[in-house]
Amino acid sequence: MTATLAIVNGRLADPSGTQLAAGIILIEGDRIAATGDVAVSEGAQTIDAQGLIVAPGLVDLGVFATDKPAFHFGGITRAALMPDQSSPLDDVGLIRQATRAGKPDFWVHPIAAATRGLKGAELAEIGMMQAAGAKAVGTGRQWIADSGVMARVLSYASGLGLTVITHAEDGGLAGKAVATSGETATRLGLPHAPACAEAMAIARDIMLARETGAAIHFRLVTTRAGFDLIRAAKAEGLKVTCGISPAYLFLNDQAVTDFRTFARLSPPLRDEDDRKACLEAVRDGTVDVITSGHDPRGPEDKRLPFADAAPGMAGAETLLALSLNLVRDGLVGMNRLMALLSANPARILGVNAGSFAPGSAADLIFIDPDTPWIVDSGKMAAQAGNTPFDRVPVQGRARRIMKGGAFL
Amino acid sequence: MPQTPAAPASSDLSGRALFPHRHLLSIADLKPWEIRFLLDEAEQWARANRGHARKHDDRLAGMTQINAFFENSTRTLLSFEIAGKRLGADVVNMAAATSSVKKGETLIDTAMTLNAMSADVIVIRHASSGAVALIADKVDCPVLNAGDGWHQHPTQALLDALTIRRRKGGFEGLVVAICGDVLHSRVARSNMLCLAALGAQVRAVAPPTLMPPQVEMLGATPFTRMDEGLEGADVVMMLRLQNERMDGAFIPSAREYHRLYGLTPERLAIAKPDALVMHPGPMNRGVEISSTVADHPDRSAITEQVEMGVAIRMACLDVLTRAARGVEGWA
Numbered sequence: 001m002t003a004t005l006a007i008v009n010g011r012l013a014d015p016s017g018t019q020l021a022a023g024i025i026l027i028e029g030d031r032i033a034a035t036g037d038v039a040v041s042e043g044a045q046t047i048d049a050q051g052l053i054v055a056p057g058l059v060d061l062g063v064f065a066t067d068k069p070a071f072h073f074g075g076i077t078r079a080a081l082m083p084d085q086s087s088p089l090d091d092v093g094l095i096r097q098a099t100r101a102g103k104p105d106f107w108v109h110p111i112a113a114a115t116r117g118l119k120g121a122e123l124a125e126i127g128m129m130q131a132a133g134a135k136a137v138g139t140g141r142q143w144i145a146d147s148g149v150m151a152r153v154l155s156y157a158s159g160l161g162l163t164v165i166t167h168a169e170d171g172g173l174a175g176k177a178v179a180t181s182g183e184t185a186t187r188l189g190l191p192h193a194p195a196c197a198e199a200m201a202i203a204r205d206i207m208l209a210r211e212t213g214a215a216i217h218f219r220l221v222t223t224r225a226g227f228d229l230i231r232a233a234k235a236e237g238l239k240v241t242c243g244i245s246p247a248y249l250f251l252n253d254q255a256v257t258d259f260r261t262f263a264r265l266s267p268p269l270r271d272e273d274d275r276k277a278c279l280e281a282v283r284d285g286t287v288d289v290i291t292s293g294h295d296p297r298g299p300e301d302k303r304l305p306f307a308d309a310a311p312g313m314a315g316a317e318t319l320l321a322l323s324l325n326l327v328r329d330g331l332v333g334m335n336r337l338m339a340l341l342s343a344n345p346a347r348i349l350g351v352n353a354g355s356f357a358p359g360s361a362a363d364l365i366f367i368d369p370d371t372p373w374i375v376d377s378g379k380m381a382a383q384a385g386n387t388p389f390d391r392v393p394v395q396g397r398a399r400r401i402m403k404g405g406a407f408l
Numbered sequence: 409m410p411q412t413p414a415a416p417a418s419s420d421l422s423g424r425a426l427f428p429h430r431h432l433l434s435i436a437d438l439k440p441w442e443i444r445f446l447l448d449e450a451e452q453w454a455r456a457n458r459g460h461a462r463k464h465d466d467r468l469a470g471m472t473q474i475n476a477f478f479e480n481s482t483r484t485l486l487s488f489e490i491a492g493k494r495l496g497a498d499v500v501n502m503a504a505a506t507s508s509v510k511k512g513e514t515l516i517d518t519a520m521t522l523n524a525m526s527a528d529v530i531v532i533r534h535a536s537s538g539a540v541a542l543i544a545d546k547v548d549c550p551v552l553n554a555g556d557g558w559h560q561h562p563t564q565a566l567l568d569a570l571t572i573r574r575r576k577g578g579f580e581g582l583v584v585a586i587c588g589d590v591l592h593s594r595v596a597r598s599n600m601l602c603l604a605a606l607g608a609q610v611r612a613v614a615p616p617t618l619m620p621p622q623v624e625m626l627g628a629t630p631f632t633r634m635d636e637g638l639e640g641a642d643v644v645m646m647l648r649l650q651n652e653r654m655d656g657a658f659i660p661s662a663r664e665y666h667r668l669y670g671l672t673p674e675r676l677a678i679a680k681p682d683a684l685v686m687h688p689g690p691m692n693r694g695v696e697i698s699s700t701v702a703d704h705p706d707r708s709a710i711t712e713q714v715e716m717g718v719a720i721r722m723a724c725l726d727v728l729t730r731a732a733r734g735v736e737g738w739a
Binding site: 181182183185186187188189190191192194258259299300303304305306307308 | 436514515516534536537538539541542556557558559560594597620621622623625626
């Protein structure tokens with residue numbers, strides 16, 4: 001008989017529920033045993049949550065680095081690692097190595113490269129990588145330009161029950177663009193591409209998903225036209241999901257004014273109309289996942305002329321606090337937020353986490369939703385402080401983290 | 409584009425209060441009266457450069473001017489070098505081809521190196537938009553932007569404005585057509601902002617593939633047909649079309665471009681009879697401009713532009729170093 005742990009005095013944010021509820025969580029070993037109005041057996045160790053919100057640990061679908069201090073600061077207990085590593089994750093050995101990188105207090109779920117070297121031509125050994133621990137298949141930072149290859153990737157992955165995670169930008173149209181076409185790009189003289197590059201890629205991939213019956217996840221959708229296509233595909237019953245990062249919800253392309261490379265992202269920040277469409281897509285349920293897209297980049301990648309700088313932001317530490325704005329602004333409730341941050345990504349990856357259901361991994365966080373703090377790029381836990389939210393006041397922190405039944 | 413007042417709030421501004429800038433990075437940073445101040449300052453140098461065989465003025469004696477050109481240039485580099493030498497500065501040129509930039513040194517490290525050599529003014533050209541501002545942030549002396557990517561080339565816009573003012577007397581109501589590869593042109597971006605600020609009616613004339621989106625907010629009205637853009641123009645400013653953009657990438661061919669957008673005598677006739685022809689150089693004769701037009705003795709101001717370039721750069725070097733030289737009212 002393993003020791004029983006009882007978390008009491010918490011307000012439970014069950015992703016499958018509709019509102020915060022008082023209740024007890026019983027944990028046996030590294031699993032949740034029961035939740036709600038349950039009796040605490042004698043001899044169980046009791047943890048007092050002191051009125052904080054108790055939620056599943058965040059599952060971050062699509063990060064570029066295994067950066068434990070940043071993930072732990074942000075209440076993230078699992079992350080799906082993008083295949084875009086110094087050696088692309090297209091090989092069994094690399095996948096196995098990635099799955100071990102965070103254990104025991106953090107779990108990395110690698111995303112297998114869909115094609116060898118992420119070159120978009122030959123299928124990688126997806127099935128072997130799945131056996132080694134890969135939880136999804138990904139196209140990486142790029143889309144796959146060849147529609148025939150993409151069709152085969154989707155088709156093959158669906159046979160293995162894996163979701164294909166794709167980057168939604170038509171490469172021909174996006175070219176070497178570093179900004180969305182519009183006022184800011186014109187004023188700064190930056191290479192730019194029209195925002196419809198996203199919807200064009202989504203339109204093609206939805207058709208291929210329909211054709212192959214595969215499950216597809218658009219990692220970042222950032223435009224009104226993109227969300228319109230996804231809404232329609234969902235209504236049709238296709239296995240289509242999508243994600244977004246807080247940057248696209250709270251910043252528009254004007255954030256790159258003065259050539260601020262911390263706001264150089266991929267896809268690039270969009271105009272204000274698209275930003276509003278992103279918020280609406282969160283509100284109406286079109287968005288399934290909020291991800292940090294965590295990509296810590298030091299000065300050697302960011303202290304460069306804008307077009308020469310690497311895209312990406314360190315987002316793990318600010319993911320929860322920025323997402324809590326959506327609750328404060330009334331777009332989503334706390335339970336739905338936890339579905340976006342935890343349950344949905346876990347479901348897409350097919351891992352038994354992000355839920356309060358009995359048997360689910362005992363990965364939990366205690367959230368104080370109101371603690372004010374100020375984002376400071378100079379003092380971040382992450383490997384680098386490249387955040388476009390520097391000096392922004394935010395609210396909400398993960399106070400305690402439990403991974404597999406043990407507090408960190 | 410945001411409306412700025414034509415004159416400063418107080419009419420008796422002088423010295424640093426009249427031109428409160430440490431660097432010259434973008435025309436967008438300048439108020440209309442600050443632009444006019446630089447043009448007025450350049451007039452004396454335009455006269456001096458024409459007037460005497462001996463052109464030396466030693467106000468920058470003992471100061472070190474570094475021209476750091478990370479992108480190839482002949483005429484702009486030469487112009488800045490002559491401007492600095494005429495003012496008595498010790499001018500040093502750093503060309504990217506022979507520098508440690510080729511060895512992988514970062515831009516910031518190069519900036520720190522230049523700074524450590526105690527330059528008094530640095531002139532920079534770089535192929536990436538925003539690169540000059542990045543360096544300016546890291547050095548202790550004034551920085552002049554000699555062209556950054558597609559972004560800005562402020563001294564080119566100032567010398568163009570000076571040329572226009574000398575030939576046309578002013579800017580109010582003047583119709584200026586800026587024609588060619590506007591999309592990739594820092595010259596066009598600086599000129600649109602500069603001329604619009606001075607009161608001209610600016611047109612951007614380009615094939616749709618070479619027109620920046622929402623060019624209106626730089627102060628220009630877009631035209632995609634050359635003939636319509638030239639109608640009634642007082643000034644026709646041609647832009648250089650880079651070779652790599654002619655071969656099917658943005659336009660089908662050089663000869664088609666010449667047919668549709670080249671400035672020929674026939675096409676120039678659509679503009680006003682006394683319309684001025686300008687080109688920042690180097691020209692592709694027979695592509696964006698035909699030789700007859702480029703060499704027209706009355707209409708072409710192309711060599712005068714080069715001449716005004718030295719005067720404008722002398723004015724900018726003088727004004728930006730006044731604080732360091734302890735000039736009264738500027739310290």
